[in-house]
Amino acid sequence: MRNPRRHRRVHVIATATAAALVTLAVPGCTAASDEARAPAAPAAPTPGTSAPTGDGTEPIPEAAPTPSPTRTYPLSAAPRTIPAVREHVPARGPGWKPAPGSRVVVPQEDKAALSDEGRLLAGELKIGYAESTAPRPGDVELSLGDAKSGPPESYTLAVKDGRVRVTGPDEAGVFYGTRTLKQAVRASGSAPEGTVRDAPAKPQRGLNLDIARKHFTPDWIEGQLREMADLKLNQLGLHFSDDQAFRIQSDSHPEIVSTPHLTKAEVRGITALAARLHITVVPEIDSPGHLGAVLRAHPDLQLRDVQGRAVKGAVDISDPAAAKLVDELLREYLPLFPGGAWHLGADEYQALVYRDPQTSFPQLATAARQRYGAGARVQDLATGWLNDRAAVVRPSGKALKAWNDGFFSGGVATAAKDIQAEYWTGKEIGARPPLDYLRAGRTVVNLNDEYLYYVLGEPNQFTYPTGRRIYEQWTPLVLRGTTAVPATYGKQILGGRLAVWCDLAGAQTQAQVAAGIRVPLAALSQKVWDSRTPTLSWPEFKALADRL
Numbered sequence: 001m002r003n004p005r006r007h008r009r010v011h012v013i014a015t016a017t018a019a020a021l022v023t024l025a026v027p028g029c030t031a032a033s034d035e036a037r038a039p040a041a042p043a044a045p046t047p048g049t050s051a052p053t054g055d056g057t058e059p060i061p062e063a064a065p066t067p068s069p070t071r072t073y074p075l076s077a078a079p080r081t082i083p084a085v086r087e088h089v090p091a092r093g094p095g096w097k098p099a100p101g102s103r104v105v106v107p108q109e110d111k112a113a114l115s116d117e118g119r120l121l122a123g124e125l126k127i128g129y130a131e132s133t134a135p136r137p138g139d140v141e142l143s144l145g146d147a148k149s150g151p152p153e154s155y156t157l158a159v160k161d162g163r164v165r166v167t168g169p170d171e172a173g174v175f176y177g178t179r180t181l182k183q184a185v186r187a188s189g190s191a192p193e194g195t196v197r198d199a200p201a202k203p204q205r206g207l208n209l210d211i212a213r214k215h216f217t218p219d220w221i222e223g224q225l226r227e228m229a230d231l232k233l234n235q236l237g238l239h240f241s242d243d244q245a246f247r248i249q250s251d252s253h254p255e256i257v258s259t260p261h262l263t264k265a266e267v268r269g270i271t272a273l274a275a276r277l278h279i280t281v282v283p284e285i286d287s288p289g290h291l292g293a294v295l296r297a298h299p300d301l302q303l304r305d306v307q308g309r310a311v312k313g314a315v316d317i318s319d320p321a322a323a324k325l326v327d328e329l330l331r332e333y334l335p336l337f338p339g340g341a342w343h344l345g346a347d348e349y350q351a352l353v354y355r356d357p358q359t360s361f362p363q364l365a366t367a368a369r370q371r372y373g374a375g376a377r378v379q380d381l382a383t384g385w386l387n388d389r390a391a392v393v394r395p396s397g398k399a400l401k402a403w404n405d406g407f408f409s410g411g412v413a414t415a416a417k418d419i420q421a422e423y424w425t426g427k428e429i430g431a432r433p434p435l436d437y438l439r440a441g442r443t444v445v446n447l448n449d450e451y452l453y454y455v456l457g458e459p460n461q462f463t464y465p466t467g468r469r470i471y472e473q474w475t476p477l478v479l480r481g482t483t484a485v486p487a488t489y490g491k492q493i494l495g496g497r498l499a500v501w502c503d504l505a506g507a508q509t510q511a512q513v514a515a516g517i518r519v520p521l522a523a524l525s526q527k528v529w530d531s532r533t534p535t536l537s538w539p540e541f542k543a544l545a546d547r548l
C-alpha cells in the first residue's frame with residue numbers, strides 16, 4: 001500500500017521546484033507583469049512556518065518562497081550621434097527617454113546663462129521647462145560647472161536613475177551636451193545609461209558661404225545655422241563682397257550695394273540666432289582683390305598696368321583713397337558682427353600674377369620703395385596693405401584671418417604674426433606648401449580645395465566634394481592635396497571649414513546647395529570633433545546621417 005503522507009510530501013516539493021524554475025526562466029519580467037499573468041492564489045505562509053496538510057497528519061515544513069527576480073539590463077552602448085562622442089562609460093539601466101511629466105530644469109544660479117539652451121531642448125523634445133526648482137525623476141538638468149572643470153566646449157552627460165544631468169565649464173559645452181541628448185533620442189528613442197565625457201579636437205569647425213556671387217535668403221542661412229549647431233559646428237564664414245556683387249546694406253557707401261542683398265536688420269537676426277547656437281559669424285570683405293562690385297561705383301580706384309589696362313577686381317593700393325574707402329567699410333561693419341573673428345581676404349591680387357610686377361605697375365613699385373626702402377617690391381606693398389587693414393580691425397579684439405596666398409616669403413615686409421592663415425591652395429600666386437607657414441610658427445585653418453571646396457557648376461576642374469572622401473581620407477592635417485603634414489604640427493592647425501563658392505551661381509538652387517553639402521558637412525563635423533579614425537564604417541555613418 002502506498003504511503004499517503006510520503007506521496008503528499010513528494011508532490012509539494014516537486015510543485016515548489018517547478019514553480020521556482022519557471023520564475024527564474026523569465027528574468028525580464030517585472031513584479032507587476034508577473035501579477036498580471038498569474039491567477040489569484042492563497043496567501044503564502046510567513047517564511048519559516050509550516051503549512052497545514054489538510055489530512056490530519058502533522059504539518060510539513062515549508063521552504064521560504066522564491067522572490068521574483070529584479071529586472072536586469074545589458075551593459076549600455078555609446079549613443080549614436082554625429083559627431084560621435086569621444087568617451088562613454090557604460091552602465092546597466094533603462095536609460096532615459098521623454099515621458100509625460102519630464103522637464104528640462106535649469107537651477108537658479110544658471111538661469112541667465114542656460115535658459116536659451118534649456119528652452120530650446122525642451123521644445124525639441126516636446127517636454128516641459130522649469131527654472132529654480134529641484135530636478136525630479138524623469139527630468140533633464142542643465143548646469144554650469146567650474147570654469148576649470150574641463151577644456152572649452154567640453155561637457156559631461158550622465159544618465160542614471162531615470163534622470164539626465166548635463167554639465168560643462170561653459171555655455172557652449174552644455175549646449176553640445178544637449179545636442180548629444182537630442183540626437184541620441186532621435187536615433188534610437190532614448191539616451192543610454194552611463195556617462196558621456198566629450199570635447200572637440202579643434203576649436204574652429206564650420207562652413208564658409210559665398211553670398212557675394214549668389215544671394216542666399218536669411219531663412220536659408222538660419223536653417224544652415226540650426227543644422228550646423230546640431231553637428232557641433234561653431235563658425236559660419238560670410239564672404240559678402242566680390243567682383244560680382246556686394247551683398248549687405250551699407251550706410252557709408254550705399255552706391256556699392258547690389259540687389260538683392262541682406263539688410264542690416266536681417267544680418268542682426270542671423271548673428272543673434274548664431275550667438276544663441278554658439279556659432280561665430282566671420283565676415284569677409286576681401287581686398288585688395290575681388291573688389292569688382294566696389295570698383296563699378298568707384299572706377300577711379302581701379303588698378304591699371306603700365307599700358308593703361310584695367311586689372312580685374314583690383315584696387316590701386318598705392319592710392320590712399322582706396323585704403324580710405326575700404327577702412328570706412330571695415331569700421332562700418334565691425335559693430336554689425338559681434339562675433340570674435342574677422343576675415344581680411346588678401347587672396348589673388350592680380351598685379352602679382354604678372355611676370356614682372358615692378359615693370360608692369362611702376363606706381364606700385366615706387367610706393368613700395370618709398371615705404372620699405374630700395375629693395376622693396378610690389379609684394380611688400382601688398383603685405384603692407386594687409387597689415388594696415390589688420391590694424392583697423394585689431395582694436396575690436398577679433399581674431400584676424402587671411403587667405404594663405406596673401407602671405408609672401410622673401411620680402412622686406414612680413415604679415416603680422418597674429419593673422420591666421422586660412423589655407424586653401426598651394427597653386428595660386430604667393431602660395432607655398434603648408435609646412436612653410438607651420439615652420440614659421442603661424443596658426444592655420446584648413447579649407448583644402450581638394451576636399452572641402454563646393455564650387456557651384458564645378459568650373460576649373462573642381463568636383464563637388466563627397467562625404468565619403470572627407471570621412472575616409474581627410475583629416476585636419478591634410479592641408480594641401482592629399483598629403484598630411486607631420487602630426488607634431490597638429491596644435492597649430494585650428495580646425496577646418498567646408499567652403500561653398502558660387503562661381504556659376506545659377507548652377508544650383510538654394511535647396512540643391514543645402515542637399516549637396518548635407519553629408520559632406522556631417523563628415524567634416526566628425527573629423528574636426530575627433531581626428532582619430534572613426535569607429536563606424538562609411539555605410540554605417542551614412543545611414544546614421546540619413547536617419548538624423
